[in-house]
Amino acid sequence: MEISGPRGTHDILPDESPLWQTMETNLRQMAELYGYSEVRLPIFEHTELFERGVGDSTDIVQKEMYTFTDRGDRSLTLRPEGTAPCARAFIEHRIYNQAQPTKWYYIGPMFRYDRPQAGRYRQFHQFGVEVFGSRDPNVDAEVIALLVRMAQRLGIKDAQLRLNTVGCPDCRPLYRERMLQYLAPMAGELCNDCRQRMDKNPLRVLDCKNPGCQEVVKDVPAINSYLCDRCGQHFEQVRKMLTAYKVDYFLDPRLVRGLDYYTKTAFELLVPDLGAQAAVGGGGRYDGLIEQCGGPPTPGIGFAIGLERLLMAARKQDSAIWKLPPTMEVFVAVADREYDTQACLLLDRLRLAGIKADKDYMDRSLKAQMKYAGKSEARIVVVIGEEEIRKDSYVLRDMMQKEQQEVPSSQIIERIKSILVTS
Numbered sequence: 401m402e403i404s405g406p407r408g409t410h411d412i413l414p415d416e417s418p419l420w421q422t423m424e425t426n427l428r429q430m431a432e433l434y435g436y437s438e439v440r441l442p443i444f445e446h447t448e449l450f451e452r453g454v455g456d457s458t459d460i461v462q463k464e465m466y467t468f469t470d471r472g473d474r475s476l477t478l479r480p481e482g483t484a485p486c487a488r489a490f491i492e493h494r495i496y497n498q499a500q501p502t503k504w505y506y507i508g509p510m511f512r513y514d515r516p517q518a519g520r521y522r523q524f525h526q527f528g529v530e531v532f533g534s535r536d537p538n539v540d541a542e543v544i545a546l547l548v549r550m551a552q553r554l555g556i557k558d559a560q561l562r563l564n565t566v567g568c569p570d571c572r573p574l575y576r577e578r579m580l581q582y583l584a585p586m587a588g589e590l591c592n593d594c595r596q597r598m599d600k601n602p603l604r605v606l607d608c609k610n611p612g613c614q615e616v617v618k619d620v621p622a623i624n625s626y627l628c629d630r631c632g633q634h635f636e637q638v639r640k641m642l643t644a645y646k647v648d649y650f651l652d653p654r655l656v657r658g659l660d661y662y663t664k665t666a667f668e669l670l671v672p673d674l675g676a677q678a679a680v681g682g683g684g685r686y687d688g689l690i691e692q693c694g695g696p697p698t699p700g701i702g703f704a705i706g707l708e709r710l711l712m713a714a715r716k717q718d719s720a721i722w723k724l725p726p727t728m729e730v731f732v733a734v735a736d737r738e739y740d741t742q743a744c745l746l747l748d749r750l751r752l753a754g755i756k757a758d759k760d761y762m763d764r765s766l767k768a769q770m771k772y773a774g775k776s777e778a779r780i781v782v783v784i785g786e787e788e789i790r791k792d793s794y795v796l797r798d799m800m801q802k803e804q805q806e807v808p809s810s811q812i813i814e815r816i817k818s819i820l821v822t823s
């Protein structure tokens with residue numbers, strides 16, 4: 401029986417991976433422009449990290465973690481997100497003793513036992529950034545602007561930024577009380593999940609996709625009138641800076657994120673074209689997370705982009721970055737198998753000179769080799785035959801100009817390079 405990949409996973413085959421590489425290179429370059437350095441962390445962590453960091457009332461921890469016991473009887477979990485692992489590494493390596501802020505970015509697979517559908521996977525990839533150590537609202541604005549500009553760099557024109565503040569441990573309890581008062585008379589109309597959320601985190605009801613729950617929260621009081629002075633001023637400065645950066649946003653008092661660690665600023669980037677899974681990225685401030693994970697009080701903020709979704713949105717756009725270089729530049733063909741050694745040695749010279757080159761390894765006839773080279777979109781085919789061996793030269797065919805010339809072996813690399821620069 402044929403074995404297929406596990407549900408919710410997907411393969412990135414070689415015809416797709418150049419797109420991924422282009423996307424990743426652009427994101428890395430941008431993060432580095434903004435002063436971030438790459439951190440590479442393990443794929444699995446102690447389960448407790450996510451229970452404490454992401455929060456045990458979240459859907460992620462309650463229903464979506466890939467948790468297993470290893471042979472040493474430890475409970476481990478495939479990382480469902482990258483922020484808690486960054487916090488763990490920040491504490492473990494005492495990075496807080498260095499000059500702050502710390503600006504990290506990461507890229508890699510995440511795992512959530514979600515219900516798979518278009519744009520939603522069980523193994524997916526995130527590109528994330530985290531800034532530790534600064535409470536400055538201008539950092540919030542810079543982080544948000546970076547997210548928006550990353551999407552723009554990939555040619556996405558119709559992304560919308562949703563912005564909110566979710567308060568802090570000083571002002572949120574008051575709002576929580578107000579929400580509970582508001583929801584209590586209508587609790588019977590909420591879905592089962594939301595009834596449970598009312599106990600642990602009633603703000604999450606705001607984010608429920610169930611139409612019944614959305615109807616209940618439609619006139620819920622907004623958090624803005626419950627903010628403490630510090631949260632109010634912080635949010636005002638974030639908005640001011642975003643306006644100065646000319647980053648458009650819409651205020652959405654219902655925006656609460658699916659992870660418990662957020663304080664103050666919260667945001668999401670949506671591409672409406674993507675349908676049900678429109679959130680391409682999201683993030684926010686998490687001033688209590690490091691302490692919650694056992695470190696000294698340290699503020700933080702960051703975001704993560706879902707790369708499958710970003711690529712889906714970006715590929716629809718007609719952007720110059722998707723004009724990818726060819727996978728092969730030169731194909732070396734032989735008129736007869738007996739010239740194979742010469743072909744291999746020429747390939748070696750070409751590759752050492754930085755030219756993407758290949759030959760036939762399937763015993764094709766010369767005609768079939770030419771056809772194969774045509775399909776591979778190689779710009780140049782070099783033919784080796786009896787005559788050429790005798791004269792120590794090659795026949796060089798420019799597939800684009802449909803021109804052919806004989807080139808001495810000593811000049812072949814130079815001649816090929818001069819043709820390739822015109823591609």
Ligand code: HAM
Nearest residue numbers: 481483520521524679680681682683684702703704706
């Ligand atoms: P998140 O909103 O859970 O935030 O995930 C960020 C992005 O990952 C989402 O906007 C979405 O594009 C993508 N994503 C999430 N789940 C899936 C899935 N099952 N399939 C495909 N894509 C998915 C976080 O993970 C936070 N750690 C972000 C953050 C960083 N906050 C502060 N710093």
